[in-house]
Amino acid sequence: MAFNKNSNGYTFLFAILMVVLVGAILAFTSLSLKPMQKANAAEKKMMNILGAIGVPSERGAVEAKFVDFVKERVSIDSEGRKVGSRSGTVEAGDAEDPFNINVQKDFRSKADASTLNFPLFACNKEGQDLYVVPVVGKGLWGPIWGYVALESDMETIYGAVFDHKTETPGLGAEIKEGFFQDPFKGKKISKVAPHFEVVKGGAPTTEYSVDGITGGTITSKGVGEMVDRTMSIYLKYFQSAPKAQK
Amino acid sequence: MEYLSLFVKGIFVENMIFAYFLGMCSYLAVSKTVKTAVGLGFAVIFVLGITVPINYLLENFVLKEGALTWLSPEYATVDLSFLSYIMFIAVIASMVQLVEMIVEKFAPALYGALGIFLPLIAVNCSILGGALFMQERQYPSIGEATIFGLGSGVGWLLAIVAIAAIREKIRYSNIPAPLKGLGITFILTGLMGMAFMAFMGIEI
């Protein structure tokens, strides 16, 4: 070896070069791929919202369906007052668009609810008015989230989809599956606390609760908690908003 | 007391080995005698206790979105979280290099006994796991993050010392030859894991 690779000077130089090179490669990769990643994430969000109202969609053909079914996107504050509205195509850079409110990030930041705005998606499917509420919470291992669709009386659940990042496969992860989500249809959000519950398997369910997953108690209870907590805010808007009588 | 709750949770309810099954490689390989197990356990406590707070500072002042606002308000939208893995690992690897040098100088017998598993602390899933849990849970203060790190380390020490003690005792039991050593250790760990499941979900 012509040079001493273990000398202090060389070690230092190597370390610095490596940091610069790796930093540059990673930054370049991340920055150049970010627009595509954001577009994919937005598409998934649209697919989930459509899923809550029972409209299936495939990647690549989502945006048109979204604009078609979601008539208006509304944002409300923690007191239930309407603060913003958008309709038509979503501009990715439009910070005022309720679609671009990142509910997961807001939840993680543990900011006080009074400082946050909450999105609501007013949809119309085959003549029926539906309202989709994003919910976000904590599972056993990581974050869980979902979208709950309410009928025009803003009380009866039309459908719900849930998702997670790292819940236990076969147990908590099953909140993504139909057998957990289907029983939500037809249930109601109660006007008094608790607004909704997910009860442990075996316990009797009411029109304000569904069965949890056996073996996935913590994740299931996490779903119940997030629906309950989120609805307590949205109920303030629902009580004052004009709605159809069932 | 939040601190006590975090500490106790780290030892029992959220034990790195028995609840999350992180850090198994060194746990299985270095648990032949209680002495080496204790040595490695303390090394893990030290590394966790130092790297979790350092990574906490990194996370909150450099990495997460808006973290760089102390440099200048215009950096509020900068999100460096894609660098999280690399930076956490760099911190951990440097700490482990430091521990390696200390152990080699002050306890050469332990250094020889630990072999490759001392530098492997750097990839010990429980250390990176500690950093990632801290990032996921967003502890409100560096104190809580540190207590979480220390508690997790103590939990890891408890697990490895327990299995080492059992392994020392069963050396004189009639275990079938193919199961001796590693095989029976896996089965024992599985049984201990089942026992620790009793702690799951306990709110302290």
Next chain:
Amino acid sequence: MSTETTTAVEPKRESLFSKKNRKLLTDPLDDSNPITVQVLGICSALAITVQVQQAVIMSLAVLFVMIGGNVIVSMMRNIIPDRIRIIVQLVVIASLVIIVDEVLKAYSPDISEKLSVFVGLIITNCIIMGRLEAFALGNKPGPAMLDAVGNAMGYAWILLAVALVREVFGSGAISFPGVGQVKFLPEGWFMANGGFYENNNLMILPPMALITVGIIIWIQRSRNRSLIEEN
């Protein structure tokens, strides 16, 4: 391994598939299996063996990162300073994994969703780091690549075996990447439908993975007595 003792003759370039190199591919399947003999890569063997499709995806990801890591570090082996070699190895592994993750998030978001859980686990997979330290640092890129493939295969077969046992007994199904879970037991067998069978839910939980690996070790060492540990 034979040692050549010629001195004046120039060493022949070893063919990529010479006997010595082929052992690199076959040894890790049994004699030096990364999980059951070298005791590396255990964490993922427990976490990602609930479903066969997870084990398949993880094995492919590990294979890719190992080949990349082994070849890169082997090419750099003569210029890495000793004192920071662990950090350098880790940085190489972490960068590879992050790049793979970022590219997947952009071009195959559905696969990326399934894989994002594993990203952290791949970086800390002791097998990858262990082989860099034990082999790639001291050998040429060609053999290093074979070592990577051999160890990745040794890791993969254990993972698939454990996943098969856990999924079949724990969920009564087998899953395939892209297809999802395929339940193969007749619905009528299950107790909920008046039958006699219940899935063994304990199989889905991590302790059973440990016990399953323990039994695999038992079987392996019964067949290969050279691996038995004498106290």
